[in-house]
Amino acid sequence: MSEAPTAVDTAVDLGGIRLRNPVLTASGTFGYGTEFAPFLDLRRIGGFVAKSLTLEPRHGNPPPRIAETPSGMLNAISLENVGVDAFIREKLPAIPEGVTVVASVFETEIDRYAEVCKRLSGVSGIAGIEINASCPHVKSGGIEFGQRADVLGPLVRATRRATDLPLLVKLSPNVTDIGEMARVCEAEGASGISLINAVQALEVDVEARRPVLSNTLGGLSGPAIRPIALRMVWQAARAVELPICGIGGIAGPEDAVKFLLCGATAVQVGTSNYLNPAIAGEVADGVAAYAARHGYARVADLVGALEGLGG
Amino acid sequence: MTDRSNPPIRAEAEIVAIGDEGGANRRLSLRVTGWPGFDPGQFVMLSPGPSTAVPRSDPLLPRPMAVYRASARGGAADVEILFKVTGRGTALLGAARLGERVRVVGPLGRGFPQPEPGERAVIVAGGTGVASVYELAARLAPAIGVRVLLGARTRDDLLGRDDFASLDVALEIATDDGSEGAHGVVTDLLAAALDGDGEARIYACGPTAMMRRAAVIAAERRRPCIASLENPMACGFGVCLGCAVPLRKGGFALVCRDGPMFDAATLAWEGLS
Numbered sequence: 001m002s003e004a005p006t007a008v009d010t011a012v013d014l015g016g017i018r019l020r021n022p023v024l025t026a027s028g029t030f031g032y033g034t035e036f037a038p039f040l041d042l043r044r045i046g047g048f049v050a051k052s053l054t055l056e057p058r059h060g061n062p063p064p065r066i067a068e069t070p071s072g073m074l075n076a077i078s079l080e081n082v083g084v085d086a087f088i089r090e091k092l093p094a095i096p097e098g099v100t101v102v103a104s105v106f107e108t109e110i111d112r113y114a115e116v117c118k119r120l121s122g123v124s125g126i127a128g129i130e131i132n133a134s135c136p137h138v139k140s141g142g143i144e145f146g147q148r149a150d151v152l153g154p155l156v157r158a159t160r161r162a163t164d165l166p167l168l169v170k171l172s173p174n175v176t177d178i179g180e181m182a183r184v185c186e187a188e189g190a191s192g193i194s195l196i197n198a199v200q201a202l203e204v205d206v207e208a209r210r211p212v213l214s215n216t217l218g219g220l221s222g223p224a225i226r227p228i229a230l231r232m233v234w235q236a237a238r239a240v241e242l243p244i245c246g247i248g249g250i251a252g253p254e255d256a257v258k259f260l261l262c263g264a265t266a267v268q269v270g271t272s273n274y275l276n277p278a279i280a281g282e283v284a285d286g287v288a289a290y291a292a293r294h295g296y297a298r299v300a301d302l303v304g305a306l307e308g309l310g311g
Numbered sequence: 312m313t314d315r316s317n318p319p320i321r322a323e324a325e326i327v328a329i330g331d332e333g334g335a336n337r338r339l340s341l342r343v344t345g346w347p348g349f350d351p352g353q354f355v356m357l358s359p360g361p362s363t364a365v366p367r368s369d370p371l372l373p374r375p376m377a378v379y380r381a382s383a384r385g386g387a388a389d390v391e392i393l394f395k396v397t398g399r400g401t402a403l404l405g406a407a408r409l410g411e412r413v414r415v416v417g418p419l420g421r422g423f424p425q426p427e428p429g430e431r432a433v434i435v436a437g438g439t440g441v442a443s444v445y446e447l448a449a450r451l452a453p454a455i456g457v458r459v460l461l462g463a464r465t466r467d468d469l470l471g472r473d474d475f476a477s478l479d480v481a482l483e484i485a486t487d488d489g490s491e492g493a494h495g496v497v498t499d500l501l502a503a504a505l506d507g508d509g510e511a512r513i514y515a516c517g518p519t520a521m522m523r524r525a526a527v528i529a530a531e532r533r534r535p536c537i538a539s540l541e542n543p544m545a546c547g548f549g550v551c552l553g554c555a556v557p558l559r560k561g562g563f564a565l566v567c568r569d570g571p572m573f574d575a576a577t578l579a580w581e582g583l584s
Contacts, residue, residue, distance in 0.1 A: 029550060029551070030550060031549060031550035035548055035549050035550050036550075038318050038319050038320070038548075039319075039321050039416075059561075059562045059563060060552060060555065060563065062555075062557060062563075062582055063542070063554075063555050063556065063557075063582070063583075063584065064543070064584065065552065065553050065555060066543065066544075066545055066551065066553030068370060068371060068372050068543075070369050071368040071369045071371055072371060073371060073372060073545060075545075075551070075553065077552045077553070080552055080555075080563075222368070222371050223368040223371070224368075251368060271371070271545075273546070273550070274372065274373075274545040274546035274550070274551050275358065275371065275372065275373055276321070276414070277321060277416065277546075277548065278321060
């Protein structure tokens with residue numbers, strides 16, 4: 001656990017969210033932050049994205065909710081959270097000063113997304129909002145908001161109008177053309193995009209001849225999805241000027257650097273927080289050490305520095 | 312045995328003893344520096360396989376393991392884990408060698424609640440559930456009457472018999488095939504024990520069917536029953552939300568954060584796998 005070399009400037013600007021370093025933690029893998037207090041000083045990382053919030057508190061799916069798969073895991077928790085009002089009243093005040101908090105918003109209708117964004121606006125201690133666009137949209141027959149440009153566009157427009165906070169849109173990987181979705185976010189005024197969310201997947205209990213998860217389908221996360229995530233971040237970075245927050249299977253500093261090289265301004269560590277609750281701090285320190293080792297004065301200079309592209 | 316008296320740590324531990332407990336059962340003793348102590352019933356998350364320069368990604372998740380017992384060794388402690396080799400993660404732990412290092416996070420969860428004044432303890436455990444209750448028996452035995460009922464499929468699968476026999480407890484054993492102790496299931500012993508003891512508090516840990524039966528037997532006799540659940544989980548400290556169990560009043564509790572002990576009467580047993 002070496003200290004970050006002071007010679008390297010680690011600060012980055014993620015669409016108006018100023019981060020002391022480019023390493024955040026991903027929504028749904030970091031609770032409301034305080035759960036990590038025994039293991040990690042949250043001021044050591046760029047910030048964290050809290051568990052997605054809905055208007056009302058919600059219970060999740062019945063068990064089984066998770067399944068281990070090769071180099072990854074499936075989860076189908078589904079919306080379980082304390083609700084936006086309890087988050088503001090109880091969870092936010094428990095977070096130490098100096099910690100950058102991004103609130104995540106998850107709903108089933110556009111007007112409800114916008115209402116959650118309104119309630120988070122003007123609340124002290126929230127640096128930005130991340131819209132989780134991977135929720136099924138009831139009025140569009142259950143398709144994810146992030147899966148169709150004509151459904152995603154109105155969502156970004158409405159939430160952009162609902163808040164002055166920096167607005168990130170977390171994109172689904174379950175699409176044919178990620179560049180198209182990124183361009184929709186840019187056109188509708190998003191401050192940045194986060195990708196990828198979990199990859200829709202299925203695991204089967206062969207003895208019982210049943211799906212392992214009670215929900216049948218789940219989201220695959222962990223190192224298994226990292227090459228897919230890198231590809232999609234690279235494609236999105238070529239499609240838009242928006243800053244990108246790269247997510248997908250980061251398990252160490254080198255993984256985070258790969259996302260920066262592919263065009264991400266910052267990254268989020270997700271599933272690896274479960275294995276090692278201090279991993280995000282180790283990744284933050286390791287990215288700075290990488291920059292120092294390779295002669296970069298600023299971590300931001302690594303963004304998009306991938307060379308030798310062929311194909 | 313109060314809540315949260317031992318703040319969890321993250322540590323690399325050295326394997327200092329390995330035991331073959333018969334069948335697929337193994338015992339590991341892990342030397343953990345800075346171990347804060349534990350309450351009976353708490354658990355650790357143990358990463359399968361030794362730590363190396365490159366983080367292991369397959370199998371990905373750590374395994375929850377009850378702390379069997381721990382003994383101080385200067386500034387460290389030797390933490391004992393009993394487990395059964397059932398899959399890839401436990402196979403790696405079972406194949407580990409002396410001197411190898413594993414990653415530990417813990418102690419986690421809440422310990423067993425204390426008996427009320429005047430109560431005696433009846434501890435019923437089956438399979439690897441035995442690992443969760445040894446320390447409870449060891450700490451209660453000097454103060455109150457403790458009856459321990461251990462169950463297993465067969466004699467070779469029976470965990471911890473000699474350790475429990477060395478405690479000042481009334482020990483009874485049941486095996487499914489009758490190869491040791493009573494021929495039958497351990498909950499039959501429970502029913503008999505409770506019929507002779509109106510002041511018992513039941514502590515149960517084992518297969519879901521065993522605990523569910525223990526809960527029914529206790530409820531029929533209006534005795535409190537504490538069930539210690541063993542569920543798959545990814546983190547162990549309340550963030551993955553993978554270890555949810557349904558409650559009778561509706562909604563869910565997390566085994567890692569709200570348990571692993573639950574008043575058996577509060578659980579919706581029909582929703583537990």
